[in-house]
Amino acid sequence: DTGVSQDPRHKITKRGQNVTFRCDPISEHNRLYWYRQTLGQGPEFLTYFQNEAQLEKSRLLSDRFSAERPKGSFSTLEIQRTEQGDSAMYLCASSSPPWTSGGPSRELFFGEGSRLTVL
Amino acid sequence: EDKVVQSPLSLVVHEGDTVTLNCSYEVTNFRSLLWYKQEKKAPTFLFMLTSSGIEKKSGRLSSILDKKELFSILNITATQTGDSAIYLCAVVVASGGSYIPTFGRGTSLIVHP
Numbered sequence: 001d002t003g004v005s006q007d008p009r010h011k012i013t014k015r016g017q018n019v020t021f022r023c024d025p026i027s028e029h030n031r032l033y034w035y036r037q038t039l040g041q042g043p044e045f046l047t048y049f050q051n052e053a054q055l056e057k058s059r060l061l062s063d064r065f066s067a068e069r070p071k072g073s074f075s076t077l078e079i080q081r082t083e084q085g086d087s088a089m090y091l092c093a094s095s096s097p098p099w100t101s102g103g104p105s106r107e108l109f110f111g112e113g114s115r116l117t118v119l
Numbered sequence: 120e121d122k123v124v125q126s127p128l129s130l131v132v133h134e135g136d137t138v139t140l141n142c143s144y145e146v147t148n149f150r151s152l153l154w155y156k157q158e159k160k161a162p163t164f165l166f167m168l169t170s171s172g173i174e175k176k177s178g179r180l181s182s183i184l185d186k187k188e189l190f191s192i193l194n195i196t197a198t199q200t201g202d203s204a205i206y207l208c209a210v211v212v213a214s215g216g217s218y219i220p221t222f223g224r225g226t227s228l229i230v231h232p
Contacts, residue, residue: 031218050217108220
């Protein structure tokens, strides 16, 4: 399967622990996004990478959150000192660049998500 | 702040009904609008709309964009129980060299047999 894969699919942790999620995008996609989704809400943007550069970060991304994409391939999202409010589904998505420079974006392909429960 | 509003938030219909889902937006630097279907897993892509008035169609689903009035609709005709899902609308805005999709809350559609 050559889709977006995320690991782990489920994580239960105690408040105060650190967690790390991994995302492997579709191999030819240079754009990678992290979103957070809670029940009854749409995905909320967290951060965006173009190749290895982190170009955008949401205000939602507090200093407890850090994301990396070394070598422009897989990405990790780490949450330090987890809080119960961090419980959510963390979705990763990837896309190709636009067909033409300045042209419309291409669609995002999502992974199955990593569900975090903080006790 | 960019805003994407979907309505209704939930909808319950019977098989065979036709439904219209709405997505309105207020954003700067609009690039495109995306529709996704989300069952109990990752969102799956339905349509991308960039130009006003051009209908996109796939089977019983169709969608159109109005860039003057800043909205899009997703129509589903002859609904089936398999159409039960959350339908998400996302507006892609350009920010520097980045394209960032902003999602609405979604419309939860339940189709009863």
